[in-house]
Amino acid sequence: MTFLRFTLRRLAEMAATLLAASFLIFGAMYLAPGNPASFLLSGRSASPEALKAINDQYHLNDPFWEQYLRWLGQVLHGDFGRSIEYRTPVNTLLAARLPSTLLLVAMALVLVVVLGLALGWIGAVRGGATDSTILVGTTFAVGTPSFVAAVLLQGLFSVKLGWFPSSGSGAGLGSMLWHLTLPALALALYLIGMLARVTRSAMLEVMGHEHVTVTRSRGVPERAVIRRHVFRNTLGTVLTMGGLIVSTLLICTVLVETAFSVNGIGQLLDLSTTTKDFPVVQAISLIIVGIFMLVNFVVDLLLPLVDPRVSLGTRGASA
Amino acid sequence: MTNTLEIDGLRLHLPGAARPVLAGIDLTVGARETVALVGESGSGKSLTSRSVLRLLPPGATTEGRVAVQGQDVLTMDAKQLRQLRTHTAAMIFQDPRAAINPLRRIGDFLTESLRLNADTPAQQADERAVRMLDAVGLGERVLRQYPGQLSGGMLQRVMIASALMGDPALILADEPTTALDVTTQAEVVGLLDDLRERFGTGLLFVTHDLGLAAAISDRVYVMYAGRIAETGPAEALFDRPRHPYTAALLRSTPRLDAPQGRLAAIKGQPPSLKEELTGCPFAARCPFATQACAEELPPHRPVPGEPDRLVACHHSDQLADQLAGSAAHD
Ligand SMILES: Nc1ncnc2c1ncn2[C@@H]1O[C@H](COP(=O)(O)OP(=O)(O)OP(=O)(O)O)[C@@H](O)[C@H]1O
Ligand SMILES: [Mg+2]
Numbered sequence: 001m002t003f004l005r006f007t008l009r010r011l012a013e014m015a016a017t018l019l020a021a022s023f024l025i026f027g028a029m030y031l032a033p034g035n036p037a038s039f040l041l042s043g044r045s046a047s048p049e050a051l052k053a054i055n056d057q058y059h060l061n062d063p064f065w066e067q068y069l070r071w072l073g074q075v076l077h078g079d080f081g082r083s084i085e086y087r088t089p090v091n092t093l094l095a096a097r098l099p100s101t102l103l104l105v106a107m108a109l110v111l112v113v114v115l116g117l118a119l120g121w122i123g124a125v126r127g128g129a130t131d132s133t134i135l136v137g138t139t140f141a142v143g144t145p146s147f148v149a150a151v152l153l154q155g156l157f158s159v160k161l162g163w164f165p166s167s168g169s170g171a172g173l174g175s176m177l178w179h180l181t182l183p184a185l186a187l188a189l190y191l192i193g194m195l196a197r198v199t200r201s202a203m204l205e206v207m208g209h210e211h212v213t214v215t216r217s218r219g220v221p222e223r224a225v226i227r228r229h230v231f232r233n234t235l236g237t238v239l240t241m242g243g244l245i246v247s248t249l250l251i252c253t254v255l256v257e258t259a260f261s262v263n264g265i266g267q268l269l270d271l272s273t274t275t276k277d278f279p280v281v282q283a284i285s286l287i288i289v290g291i292f293m294l295v296n297f298v299v300d301l302l303l304p305l306v307d308p309r310v311s312l313g314t315r316g317a318s319a
Numbered sequence: 320m321t322n323t324l325e326i327d328g329l330r331l332h333l334p335g336a337a338r339p340v341l342a343g344i345d346l347t348v349g350a351r352e353t354v355a356l357v358g359e360s361g362s363g364k365s366l367t368s369r370s371v372l373r374l375l376p377p378g379a380t381t382e383g384r385v386a387v388q389g390q391d392v393l394t395m396d397a398k399q400l401r402q403l404r405t406h407t408a409a410m411i412f413q414d415p416r417a418a419i420n421p422l423r424r425i426g427d428f429l430t431e432s433l434r435l436n437a438d439t440p441a442q443q444a445d446e447r448a449v450r451m452l453d454a455v456g457l458g459e460r461v462l463r464q465y466p467g468q469l470s471g472g473m474l475q476r477v478m479i480a481s482a483l484m485g486d487p488a489l490i491l492a493d494e495p496t497t498a499l500d501v502t503t504q505a506e507v508v509g510l511l512d513d514l515r516e517r518f519g520t521g522l523l524f525v526t527h528d529l530g531l532a533a534a535i536s537d538r539v540y541v542m543y544a545g546r547i548a549e550t551g552p553a554e555a556l557f558d559r560p561r562h563p564y565t566a567a568l569l570r571s572t573p574r575l576d577a578p579q580g581r582l583a584a585i586k587g588q589p590p591s592l593k594e595e596l597t598g599c600p601f602a603a604r605c606p607f608a609t610q611a612c613a614e615e616l617p618p619h620r621p622v623p624g625e626p627d628r629l630v631a632c633h634h635s636d637q638l639a640d641q642l643a644g645s646a647a648h649d
Contacts, residue, residue, distance in 0.1 A: 209417070210414070210417040211419055211421075213374060214410075214418045215431070215432075217372050218404055219402065219403070219405030219432045220401075220431055220436075228431070229420050232420075232422060308421075308465040309421060309422075309465075
């Protein structure tokens with residue numbers, strides 16, 4: 001399949017999926033109990049007129065199809081509507097919170113890739129006590145949900161040792177990096193363990209292959225054997241995990257941002273869900289679905305580069 | 320002049336085995352000589368040839384001496400070992416499809432050891448790769464192809480080319496044709512023989528195919544349960560086997576020059592590595608075995624009147640006529 005045809009087909013698939021996802025998300029929010037207007041006015045004595053004004057402004061009493069199509073039309077023009085809770089455009093709201101989340105996810109991703117691959121590599125190559133230690137560590141990491149990790153890290157490094165702040169996301173890059181270190185660790189911990197395990201077992205599997213012995217028999221230095229043949233041949237396996245890694249990061253960032261009071265998009269999603277702020281929830285959900293599909297698309301584009309036996313559009317096993 | 324390969328009393332133990340897997344192997348390959356190592360599956364042929372490059376299974380321990388061009392392989396340091404593997408001895412493996420990394424280009428496979436040992440610039444390595452590909456009958460474009468794009472026969476040619484890259488004195492070929500179809504087998508064997516001649520290397524050819532061994536080699540070693548049962552010049556050994564095991568192997572092999580007669584599989588199984596052995600390892604399956612065979616390990620003795628021949632059988636002299644007859648007529 002040519003690159004162009006593959007890309008066009010995948011883009012069409014992604015558009016269709018996004019459309020279906022938007023309908024489901026919208027429908028779920030429509031059916032969910034509770035009314036945004038009542039949240040907005042909670043604590044105040046809501047006059048029927050005020051309630052009606054809000055319902056009219058956000059078209060909350062229109063039939064489902066009318067609401068959905070109106071919203072869809074806006075989204076196609078790049079406008080996610082106005083937040084009911086904050087009374088500002090959703091786009092503005094997202095733009096303000098995007099940097100924290102992007103930085104947090106990027107930091108976590110770097111941690112996952114660097115530490116996950118390194119630990120897997122060391123465990124597979126060293127074996128023995130080093131390997132056992134890493135195995136115990138990764139078992140612990142994989143068994144710890146990110147919100148538990150958040151509480152543990154906060155307790156140890158903020159409350160007890162006072163090395164890192166326990167909440168907030170700081171201003172300016174330096175301060176943000178400092179504020180987001182613990183959240184990034186909490187976010188990454190599970191995936192570090194996961195990636196280390198996958199890398200380790202994939203490398204051990206490749207080490208048993210005849211071609212590795214053959215390469216050694218040709219006098220290639222051991223480090224090069226590991227790097228150019230063992231690790232190299234696990235890249236396909238690692239790459240196919242990319243979609244899973246990114247989607248896990250995006251989902252868990254909701255919990256972690258809430259736990260560390262990071263004012264990012266994840267925290268916003270959490271808040272908006274409780275206050276039934278439809279437009280915000282829909283926008284964020286759609287963006288998450290979109291990013292997930294985009295990552296998988298990029299993975300599929302990269303796979304043939306990593307494994308010549310895979311042609312575009314056919315995911316295959318790698319050795 | 321020193322022999323290209325000299326193995327003296329090589330013993331190899333594996334963890335969990337009750338007896339040595341190799342129990343005192345003596346074997347030589349002279350300069351430019353072709354030597355065949357034959358025997359049933361599990362007799363230790365691969366372990367013997369792999370020992371020459373010190374490619375041993377984890378946990379293996381060795382005694383004895385394995386010298387390539389006079390250098391002891393089993394005791395050399397890592398750097399010398401890399402040098403040996405790159406420039407002195409190279410192995411050709413059974414299944415080329417499994418033996419070449421499917422994710423790297425053929426050019427990389429051919430040149431990698433020369434380049435990474437930092438003694439040959441990439442361009443020089445590439446030039447040599449082109450010449451070696453030409454020697455095995457493949458074009459330059461193969462350099463940029465991946466193993467998946469070549470047939471098994473072509474890949475085995477690539478494997479041969481790669482063995483020649485470092486200009487070795489010795490090539491070890493471990494059943495290099497078993498994974499190929501019959502016509503390709505003949506081509507590969509012919510090619511190997513030509514190139515051995517042209518590049519002046521010694522060749523240790525491991526096979527369980529006696530016909531092939533007779534066709535390609537000057538001398539043959541017959542191996543059974545980790546020991547050499549019998550050795551000698553190919554022709555003499557196949558015409559007049561002196562060990563009952565050699566005779567039995569011959570009877571179990573189809574021969575073009577003696578199409579009549581039935582093939583007789585050797586009864587019984589080779590002894591398991593879990594049992595210790597006293598006496599001759601073949602005794603349990605040998606039709607001529609006596610009490611002495613079960614009790615005493617037969618030493619390697621010269622065959623009267625035939626230089627270069629050794630046989631490890633208590634009754635080899637009495638059985639000479641019987642064995643020669645059975646091998647020829649069945
Ligand atoms: N890596 C290993 N670990 C444990 N045992 C091994 C290993 N390699 C070989 N052996 C054992 O050593 C013995 C000799 O094996 P080897 O591979 O040398 O036999 P072979 O003569 O080459 O047989 P084949 O014709 O099947 O290739 C066999 O019994 C085998 O089970
Ligand atoms: Mg073998």
